[in-house]
Amino acid sequence: MTSCSTTSPTPAPETASEGSSAPEQSRPAPVPLTAPRDGMVPVIDRIQPLLAWCEAAATAPEEPVAVDAERASSFRYSSRAYLIQLRTEAAGTALIDPLAFTMPSTLPALLAEREWVLHAAVQDLPSLAELGLHPGRLFDTELAARLLGMSKVGLGAVVEETLGLSLAKEHSAADWSKRPLPAAWLVYAALDVEVLVQVRDELERRLREAGKHEWALAEFEHERTREVGPTRSADWRGLHGIGSLRSTRQLAAARAMWTARDEIAAREDLSPHRVIRDREIVAAVKEAPRGRDAFDKALPAKMRRKDSWWKAARSGLDLPAAHLPERAEASYPPPHKLWAKKYPEAWERYKAVREAVAAHAETLDLPTENLIQPALLRTWVWEHEQAGTVTEVRTELAALGARPWQAELVAPVLTATLHTLPTAPAEG
Numbered sequence: 297m298t299s300c301s302t303t304s305p306t307p308a309p310e311t312a313s314e315g316s317s318a319p320e321q322s323r324p325a326p327v328p329l330t331a332p333r334d335g336m337v338p339v340i341d342r343i344q345p346l347l348a349w350c351e352a353a354a355t356a357p358e359e360p361v362a363v364d365a366e367r368a369s370s371f372r373y374s375s376r377a378y379l380i381q382l383r384t385e386a387a388g389t390a391l392i393d394p395l396a397f398t399m400p401s402t403l404p405a406l407l408a409e410r411e412w413v414l415h416a417a418v419q420d421l422p423s424l425a426e427l428g429l430h431p432g433r434l435f436d437t438e439l440a441a442r443l444l445g446m447s448k449v450g451l452g453a454v455v456e457e458t459l460g461l462s463l464a465k466e467h468s469a470a471d472w473s474k475r476p477l478p479a480a481w482l483v484y485a486a487l488d489v490e491v492l493v494q495v496r497d498e499l500e501r502r503l504r505e506a507g508k509h510e511w512a513l514a515e516f517e518h519e520r521t522r523e524v525g526p527t528r529s530a531d532w533r534g535l536h537g538i539g540s541l542r543s544t545r546q547l548a549a550a551r552a553m554w555t556a557r558d559e560i561a562a563r564e565d566l567s568p569h570r571v572i573r574d575r576e577i578v579a580a581v582k583e584a585p586r587g588r589d590a591f592d593k594a595l596p597a598k599m600r601r602k603d604s605w606w607k608a609a610r611s612g613l614d615l616p617a618a619h620l621p622e623r624a625e626a627s628y629p630p631p632h633k634l635w636a637k638k639y640p641e642a643w644e645r646y647k648a649v650r651e652a653v654a655a656h657a658e659t660l661d662l663p664t665e666n667l668i669q670p671a672l673l674r675t676w677v678w679e680h681e682q683a684g685t686v687t688e689v690r691t692e693l694a695a696l697g698a699r700p701w702q703a704e705l706v707a708p709v710l711t712a713t714l715h716t717l718p719t720a721p722a723e724g
Contacts, residue, residue, distance in 0.1 A: 326462035329455070332486045334388050339379075339482065341396035350402045352387035359384045360411040360435065362492035365420040366472040366485060373561045373568065377423040378472035382407075383489040391485055394427055395475075404428045411435055413496045415451045415488075422524045434520040437492065440499040443508050443515065445661035451488065458498040459491055506661070511701045515666075518699060533625065536574040541581065544620040548612035549581040551621060556608040572599065584609045629678035645717060646677045652713040653706060660705070668706045672696050676710070683714040 340346050353361070361384050365377035380392040404427075412431035414420055416438040424430075441449040441457075448454075452463045467484040477485075503509040532554035541547055554577065561568040576595060583590040591609060592600040599605060635643035653673065657664040664670075675696055676689075683689055690707040694700065 324460065326456045326460055329461045329463050329487055329490065331483060332389060332490055336479075336483065336486065337389055337391060339391045339393050339477065341393040343397050343400050346390070346392060347400060347402055349382070349387050349390045350406050353382075353384045353406060356384065356386035357409065359386060360413050360493055360496065361407065362489035363407075363412045363414050363420070363424070363431075364485070364488045364492075365423050366470075367423055368471050368473040369567065370469055371471040371567055371570070372473055373565045375423050376426060377420075379477065379485055380424070380427075380429075381485050381489045383492070385493070389486050389489060391482060399427055399429075404430070408432050413437065413492045415454070415492065417519050421519070425524055431520055434516040435496050435500070436516055436519055437495050437499055439515055439519065439666075440496075440503060440512055442663055442666050443512050444499065444502055444506060445663070454499075455491060455495055458495050461491065463487060463491075514699045514701050535577060537578040540578065543585070544623065545585060545613050545615075546581050547621045547623070548615050548619075549584050549609040550577055550612070552608045552612035553577045553581060553605060556604065572605070580605065581609055581612075584613055629675055632674050641681070642678055645681070645714065646674060648717055649673065649677055649710060649713050652709050656705070656709050668693075668698060668702050672698060673706075680714070683711040686711050 338345075340349065353359070361382055364381040366379040366381075367375055368378055369375050377394055380390075380394055382390040382392065407429055409432045411433035413435045415436070417434060417436040421431075437451070437454055438449050441454045446454065446457060448457070450465070452465050455461050455463045464484065464487075467481050470481055472481075500509065500512075503512050532551045535550060535554060538547070538550060541550060553572070557568050557571050557577070560566070560571050564571075576599070579594040580591050583594045588606055591606055595602075595605065629642075630639070632643075632646065635646060650673070653668060654664045657667040660667065672693070676693060680692070684692075686707045689711050690703045693703040693707060693710075698706070
């Protein structure tokens with residue numbers, strides 16, 4: 297056990313301006329974080345130990361709670377949480393097996409009143425919500441790192457940059473549905489929440505000093521309250537390589553095979569690619585119009601002569617013309633990759649605006665996509681040949697979904713940029 301496992305880690309000295317990483321040569325070597333400083337705790341698989349943890353946590357109601365969840369999305373169809381990690385200073389670390397018992401109401405009630413500290417909250421909030429767990433407030437350490445302009449925003453990189461500690465990530469893609477969970481995995485899981493609150497405190501200090509704290513609060517609240525979408529893609533058009541299919545009958549066959557795969561994966565709780573991979577579907581349907589033998593040869597040997605896949609593909613190939621899918625779904629606005637050729641005036645506006653927004657983001661030490669979502673920006677450009685007043689543009693951006701701080705910063709840039717562009721000649 298290193299010294300970090302027996303004393304509370306303290307932030308490393310600042311050697312660069314807030315929001316930026318210190319030069320590699322001037323930063324001391326990170327100290328490995330290899331074991332929880334309070335020692336390992338057993339997995340909570342009964343209600344009573346969980347209630348005891350809740351009781352201890354309740355003695356310090358103002359403390360934030362570090363939260364993490366482990367899923368098995370590469371192995372299972374569901375995106376449920378197979379392990380939940382919680383930590384407060386008053387109660388220590390809890391490793392909870394949500395498969396072992398029904399969650400008592402005490403835990404959701406406790407957590408609903410707390411600030412949660414998560415890294416990349418968008419990944420974990422849906423699976424936690426499935427268990428009835430919702431944050432009262434949120435601090436996302438990954439999002440904070442992005443707003444501070446950090447070049448690397450993975451948990452390990454952020455822990456190292458803020459606290460001078462190195463955090464191993466070797467079990468991040470493990471099959472957390474496995475039981476019992478290996479001891480090494482549990483150490484990894486405990487360490488994921490070991491120093492999250494200390495990271496939060498350091499990032500909050502930097503956000504305040506950089507004048508970005510209010511931006512961060514708005515982004516955290518947006519993340520906390522946003523509608524949770526489906527955990528699995530419901531769009532067969534997302535098949536990797538589908539763009540290589542040349543006919544609508546091939547597309548129909550791909551859709552049918554995707555649907556069959558999804559049904560099997562859901563029924564057997566398997567990740568869809570463990571049933572049949574995207575590239576195998578696409579390769580097979582390319583050959584499907586040539587008949588069963590060609591179709592089978594395009595499949596892996598273990599899947600050949602399985603009637604279910606041929607029947608699925610055949611059902612798509614045999615559809616009446618009226619039921620065949622379009623080559624591409626209509627979208628609004630049209631895909632921006634087509635603008636240069638089909639909509640040159642919109643393309644010229646977009647190029648100018650994109651360059652101006654990127655330059656402004658650089659002055660703010662922000663990733664452009666955090667200053668304004670690219671899809672939102674494209675929609676605004678598509679809808680506006682000219683810009684109104686800054687106030688009008690601010691209102692338009694807000695109506696499209698920009699947060700107030702984003703609209704405040706971007707509206708003047710859009711107005712100034714479009715005012716410098718030549719006006720299109722009137723028709724007629």
